[in-house]
Amino acid sequence: MTAGLLIIGASYAGMQVADAARAKGYAGPITLLGDEAAAPYQRPPLSKGLLLGKQTPEGLTIRAPAYFDEQRITLRLQVRAESIDRAARRITLHNGEVLAYEWLVLATGARSRPLAVPGADLPGVYGLRSLDDALAIDAMARSARRVCVIGGGFIGLETASALRTRGLEVEVIEAGPRLLGRVVPPEISDYFARLHAEQGVQLHCGVGVEALQAGADGRVAAVVLAGGLTLACDAVVVGIGVLANDELAQAAGLPCDQGVLVDACGRTPDSRVLAAGDCARFPNPHGADPAQPLRLESIQAANDLARAAASVIAGRPEPCKAVPWFWSDQCASKLQIAGLGLPGDLRVLRGSPDEGRFSLFLLRSGRVVCVHSVNRPAEHLLARKLIESRVQASAAALADPDFALKTLLDQPGAVGPA
């Protein structure tokens, strides 16, 4: 087989590397390897529209079959890379097949972090990462009445919201002191805690899970909490974060630290091997320490680092400098986050949590560094520009609903998009 661009992983990052490399002029063969049966699909709706019956699996397709023909991208599904021989520039698949490469991109993603308690592998315990996972939860929700969700992060809460909307009794168990504690300030945690409680979701924060217990039929029937409280249930959904799939890179001798370590162009120390997506850790100019590599689990980070990697392959490296952004839909509220905050940042509220429409601005040294917007998409889109432009803003101005945020972009200190 002709050596060309070989991409391991066919989700967002893998797709984007293939697409952007072509768009930027790479003319060689491109092969995209995926280990799932489904062609590349949108994952965000798995815990949102798909569980609510608003979206169908077919509607999640990222690109139609005709696209791959038109762009001369070979998509191979249900294949798994077993090893990389960097000296010989080739990889070996699970079936023993050997593929040569000119460029190799690792877009191997992440997997659900397993719950390390007795009973975690009982039937009726679900994770949510893939389309198959989501379809299994959807099927479960047709008959289950009472579900325990372990983990009060985005996946857990979006799933809880969807299941509650479908009429199930839902309890959320979060080991940390508050919901979404790793990613949002207390004001946002409080807002979503209230929303879930109002919708009838039972929340248990600051308590760990000791064990899952089986019923007479062998399926999970109860969650035992630290302290002894036992919650009866028909099913359990576990959403306690992810682990980067970096074993292939590790085995190939590439530097890894809970993710493949790369620069802002997605480059590993091997000039022919790059990485992007959930498996990659890269330095971000918008992080607290621009030199510190971060692993950002988001569509935006996957797409932008993938485009940077593609720019290397096309011969015109352009590092990823984009402002990170995320979003989550829960209980009919849309949370959008721009930038990366730190616990010490000054927090300024604009709008009213009681009315369900507000933004929380985080300032560091007088600059807007992060904005959490609830049901304020226009402010979110503007926030990305404010952060990118590194504008100075006063807390009083940001809090004033009559102050037009757009004018901040016109001030002398604002730097244009890089």
Next chain:
Amino acid sequence: MPAIHYLLQDGSTRTIDAPIGRSVMEVAILNNVRGIDAECGGCCSCATCHVYVDEAFLARLPAPDEMEEELLDGVASERRSGSRLSCQIVIDAALDGLTVQVPASQS
């Protein structure tokens, strides 16, 4: 099935017979119509599936909700009177012949 006409960036037109119930964004993606990115997968979060709806059809569409309205303020290309997010336009029989123009850029 209603016919949807997509006016593309290169000036050409793609006409697709679209299944009822699908969004104009989904139909574009499934038929390899280029220029509609839809980075968020139809969650009404990213404003990268922006299209210009032909004036003749604007009145036949339900008005944008608050979320879409706000996101339209932040689209990458110029916002015009016909600007809509194609993930929010669900195809029904009344939309037969709908023409949407793909903007110059989505990001």
